[in-house]
Amino acid sequence: xxxxxxxxxxxxxxxxxxxxxxxxxxxxxxxxxxxxxxxxxxxxxxxxxxxxxxxxxxxxxxxxxxxxxxxxxxxxxxxxxxxxxxxxxxxxxxxxxxxxxxxxxxxxxxxxxxxxxxxxxxxxxxxxxxxxxxxxxxxxxxxxxxxxxxxxxxxxxxxxxxxxxxxxxxxxxxxxxxxxxxxxxxxxxxxxxxxxxxxxxxxxxxxxxxxxxxxxxxxxxxxxxxxxxxxxxxxxxxxxxxxxxxxxxxxxxxxxxxxxxxxxxxxxxxxxxxxxxxxxxxxxxxxxxxxxxxxx
Amino acid sequence: xxxxxxxxxxxxxxxxxxxxxxxxxxxxxxxxxxxxxxxxxxxxxxxxxxxxxxxxxxxxxxxxxxxxxxxxxxxxxxxxxxxxxxxxxxxxxxxxxxxxxxxxxxxxxxxxxxxxxxxxxxxxxxxxxxxxxxxxxxxxxxxxxxxxxxxxxxxxxxxxxxxxxxxxxxxxxxxxxxxxxxxxxxxxxxxxxxxxxxxxxxxxxxxxxxxxxxxxxxxxxxxxxxxxxxxxxxxxxxxxxxxxxxxxxxxxxxxxxxxxxxxxxxxxxxxxxxxxxxxxx
Amino acid sequence: xxxxxxxxxxxxxxxxxxxxxxxxxxxxxxxxxxxxxxxxxxxxxxxxxxxxxxxxxxxxxxxxxxxxxxxxxxxxxxxxxxxxxxxxxxxxxxxxxxxxxxxxxxxxxxxxxxxxxxxxxxxxxxxxxxxxxxxxxxxxxxxxxxxxxxxxxxxxxxxxxxxxxxxxxxxxxxxxxxxxxxxxxxxxxxxxxxxxxxxxxxxxxxxxxxxxxxxxxxxxxxxxxxxxxxxxxxxxxxxxxxxxxxxxxxxxxxxxxxxxxxxxxxxxxxxxxxxxxxxxxxxxxxxxxxxxxxxxxxxxxxxxxxx
Numbered sequence: 001x002x003x004x005x006x007x008x009x010x011x012x013x014x015x016x017x018x019x020x021x022x023x024x025x026x027x028x029x030x031x032x033x034x035x036x037x038x039x040x041x042x043x044x045x046x047x048x049x050x051x052x053x054x055x056x057x058x059x060x061x062x063x064x065x066x067x068x069x070x071x072x073x074x075x076x077x078x079x080x081x082x083x084x085x086x087x088x089x090x091x092x093x094x095x096x097x098x099x100x101x102x103x104x105x106x107x108x109x110x111x112x113x114x115x116x117x118x119x120x121x122x123x124x125x126x127x128x129x130x131x132x133x134x135x136x137x138x139x140x141x142x143x144x145x146x147x148x149x150x151x152x153x154x155x156x157x158x159x160x161x162x163x164x165x166x167x168x169x170x171x172x173x174x175x176x177x178x179x180x181x182x183x184x185x186x187x188x189x190x191x192x193x194x195x196x197x198x199x200x201x202x203x204x205x206x207x208x209x210x211x212x213x214x215x216x217x218x219x220x221x222x223x224x225x226x227x228x229x230x231x232x233x234x235x236x237x238x239x240x241x242x243x244x245x246x247x248x249x250x251x252x253x254x255x256x257x258x259x260x261x262x263x264x265x266x267x268x269x270x271x272x273x274x275x276x277x278x279x280x281x282x283x284x285x286x287x288x289x290x291x292x293x294x295x296x
Numbered sequence: 297x298x299x300x301x302x303x304x305x306x307x308x309x310x311x312x313x314x315x316x317x318x319x320x321x322x323x324x325x326x327x328x329x330x331x332x333x334x335x336x337x338x339x340x341x342x343x344x345x346x347x348x349x350x351x352x353x354x355x356x357x358x359x360x361x362x363x364x365x366x367x368x369x370x371x372x373x374x375x376x377x378x379x380x381x382x383x384x385x386x387x388x389x390x391x392x393x394x395x396x397x398x399x400x401x402x403x404x405x406x407x408x409x410x411x412x413x414x415x416x417x418x419x420x421x422x423x424x425x426x427x428x429x430x431x432x433x434x435x436x437x438x439x440x441x442x443x444x445x446x447x448x449x450x451x452x453x454x455x456x457x458x459x460x461x462x463x464x465x466x467x468x469x470x471x472x473x474x475x476x477x478x479x480x481x482x483x484x485x486x487x488x489x490x491x492x493x494x495x496x497x498x499x500x501x502x503x504x505x506x507x508x509x510x511x512x513x514x515x516x517x518x519x520x521x522x523x524x525x526x527x528x529x530x531x532x533x534x535x536x537x538x539x540x541x542x543x544x545x546x547x548x549x550x551x552x553x554x555x556x557x558x559x560x561x562x563x564x565x566x567x568x569x570x571x572x573x574x575x576x577x
Numbered sequence: 578x579x580x581x582x583x584x585x586x587x588x589x590x591x592x593x594x595x596x597x598x599x600x601x602x603x604x605x606x607x608x609x610x611x612x613x614x615x616x617x618x619x620x621x622x623x624x625x626x627x628x629x630x631x632x633x634x635x636x637x638x639x640x641x642x643x644x645x646x647x648x649x650x651x652x653x654x655x656x657x658x659x660x661x662x663x664x665x666x667x668x669x670x671x672x673x674x675x676x677x678x679x680x681x682x683x684x685x686x687x688x689x690x691x692x693x694x695x696x697x698x699x700x701x702x703x704x705x706x707x708x709x710x711x712x713x714x715x716x717x718x719x720x721x722x723x724x725x726x727x728x729x730x731x732x733x734x735x736x737x738x739x740x741x742x743x744x745x746x747x748x749x750x751x752x753x754x755x756x757x758x759x760x761x762x763x764x765x766x767x768x769x770x771x772x773x774x775x776x777x778x779x780x781x782x783x784x785x786x787x788x789x790x791x792x793x794x795x796x797x798x799x800x801x802x803x804x805x806x807x808x809x810x811x812x813x814x815x816x817x818x819x820x821x822x823x824x825x826x827x828x829x830x831x832x833x834x835x836x837x838x839x840x841x842x843x844x845x846x847x848x849x850x851x852x853x854x855x856x857x858x859x860x861x862x863x864x865x866x867x868x869x870x871x872x873x874x875x876x877x878x879x880x881x882x883x884x
Contacts, residue, residue, distance in 0.1 A: 122562040
């Protein structure tokens with residue numbers, strides 16, 4: 001054992017400097033990310049705020065930049081979200097119910113389904129577009145580049161989000177609730193339908209909103225399916241050709257601007273509108289989560 | 297039960313749709329030419345179908361993205377897991393979530409209209425083309441930071457406190473404990489996050505379509521335009537192409553390549569995530 | 578005094594050997610007299626160790642302003658094993674963590690009073706907790722080896738503390754000291770998790786020894802282990818005593834009786850507001866605590882009537 005002659009507790013200056021330097025370095029990195037987000041948001045607002053007028057929202061797209069608006073794209077997006085929601089809610093919830101309540105985890109096919117969902121969640125969105133193109137727009141179903149095809153494609157894309165969120169919501173319901181119901185003589189299905197699902201609704205709703213928030217900003221799959229960019233009418237039905245906000249924005253960004261017609265500000269305004277819609281959706285989701293968070 | 301099969305169906309359909317057309321594609325173009333050719337000009341006369349420029353473009357842009365995402369993402373993860381006070385967490389975590397929620401087209405707009413002209417050109421001068429791989433890569437890096445950060449943070453927080461106590465008990469400093477005990481212990485989760493991030497970078501479309509240009513480059517000059525696999529698919533599909541033409545089939549061939557690459561990376565990532573969950577008995 | 582010694586000498590020597598104590602008890606009876614009840618139930622002339630390494634004076638630890646243990650005043654002796662015993666919740670672990678400033682890691686923890694180590698105030702603002710822990714090591718209740726190889730576990734401390742020397746030798750020395758070398762010398766590069774619980778705990782002790790501390794604190798080191806491993810570690814403690822000073826928290830009275838030189842008995846007090854706070858009731862030579870304690874509460878505990 002060594003003799004400790006000096007008083008204890010005085011660190012070397014080098015070590016202290018290292019510690020401090022490390023934390024500063026970490027904070028700088030975090031700061032850079034936050035800074036970029038800030039600059040991005042400021043840039044969007046600066047570019048787009050001036051152009052986000054009522055005129056903008058109510059006009060259709062046109063060659064004349066100052067007469068151009070986002071109305072067709074806006075309603076296209078709304079319709080798409082509607083179709084998407086109508087698809088993902090039943091399918092997503094049913095899948096989640098199956099996996100949580102009925103499926104035996106040890107069976108290989110159930111594990112395969114889970115692995116499958118995990119994979120699908122990470123497939124690039126453009127591949128979903130290819131899928132939609134090959135099967136929904138052309139190929140077997142041949143729906144054409146219409147709202148139904150677009151909505152379903154987006155639905156398939158965000159389905160994993162709904163499944164995961166619904167599973168967590170269902171899992172959070174304690175077994176005692178289920179046992180109580182079964183003990184009264186209810187069947188498993190009745191228990192699920194009348195006890196478990198109602199209790200999970202806030203969690204499921206949050207998941208659906210988050211899924212839609214993701215879908216609303218997706219551009220690549222819609223490009224591949226064939227969403228149009230120069231549409232001057234609102235969707236008239238599921239079989240109507242359509243455009244969507246991201247598509248319209250994309251078109252404005254990539255159209256060459258000249259002195260007569262500058263499309264960039266239109267793109268910025270469109271983005272701003274899109275971000276506002278996202279903000280609203282996320283806020284609703286957070287509010288839902290907080291309001292209905294149940295402590296069992 | 298039926299509903300669950302939709303997810304299986306989806307994968308099957310993806311695979312089938314890709315394979316069917318790809319096979320047909322290879323009926324007209326030799327696999328060797330495709331896989332090893334270095335010139336990609338499918339729509340020209342005479343057409344050439346070497347996919348390597350696209351793959352290279354994807355890899356270069358993704359590599360740039362990782363050079364940004366890994367340090368920034370890991371720094372955020374380490375800070376949040378080991379150092380941040382609750383008040384600071386409340387600011388940083390939502391910021392990362394916002395970053396994760398911004399649509400990629402917005403990043404594309406930002407890259408083209410702000411980042412390239414105002415930042416890259418200001419620093420590197422006019423050598424930088426208006427469409428270039430560097431801008432796209434850096435911006436993609438930022439948009440992946442939340443992915444790397446959140447999974448890495450989770451895996452670091454999962455390291456039991458008893459290990460930190462053991463390290464502190466020996467007289468190690470916080471820096472030493474964090475980097476020599478916690479970080480290595482969380483390594484598989486961290487690797488999983490990086491692989492997943494890379495997979496996302498590979499699959500990213502809008503940023504590259506808007507900011508990186510549509511001319512394939514058989515080289516690594518990031519200051520010039522480079523076309524990625526995703527950009528090619530998007531731009532080709534945009535024009536109305538008749539089913540059955542060679543151009544139509546290229547969409548599927550490149551799509552398959554893309555799918556296979558990301559599938560492999562995703563499986564690797566899932567394997568690593570499972571590993572980190574099992575380390576502590 | 579010399580006369581008394583001759584008669585009992587042989588007997589005492591035998592007992593001494595059995596217990597592994599280095600001091601015959603006889604000498605100690607020269608200091609002060611016993612059983613004078615005093616303020617706070619502590620015998621006034623408590624037998625002080627020959628050389629104190631820690632000196633605690635009215636130490637109180639609170640978590641988020643609720644006191645967990647208070648009024649702790651005693652000395653801890655050099656090259657001795659001091660045991661802290663008492664029922665659960667009486668603050669023994671809290672107190673031992675004060676000695677190497679591990680409570681600093683718990684938000685809301687506050688330490689008041691004086692904790693002197695070699696005469697220096699551990700909680701002085703100029704003192705860095707990290708440096709403190711280089712001299713005062715700790716072994717925890719549940720063995721906590723790092724998920725690294727056995728070699729790297731031991732080498733971690735010296736590397737991180739910048740100790741010079743041949744690492745292979747350092748590792749071998751530490752493992753030998755902890756009576757683990759023979760068992761693992763052929764598999765130094767394997768993962769530490771592959772060892773049994775008892776081996777892991779000895780590994781943790783070896784890891785602690787590798788940084789050459791002055792003091793080793795042990796917080797219920799054997800409570801997660803089987804009796805055979807426990808026995809091995811107790812033997813180890815008795816050997817280590819020659820070079821290090823050891824403080825051990827244990828809820829196993831027989832263990833305290835077997836290994837320690839001095840024992841402090843803690844208890845829980847209920848205040849009017851139903852708050853539970855720990856206090857030291859009595860601290861003395863182990864033999865006395867167990868055979869002739871001064872305080873009735875101590876007696877009740879060690880004879881098994883309570884706790």
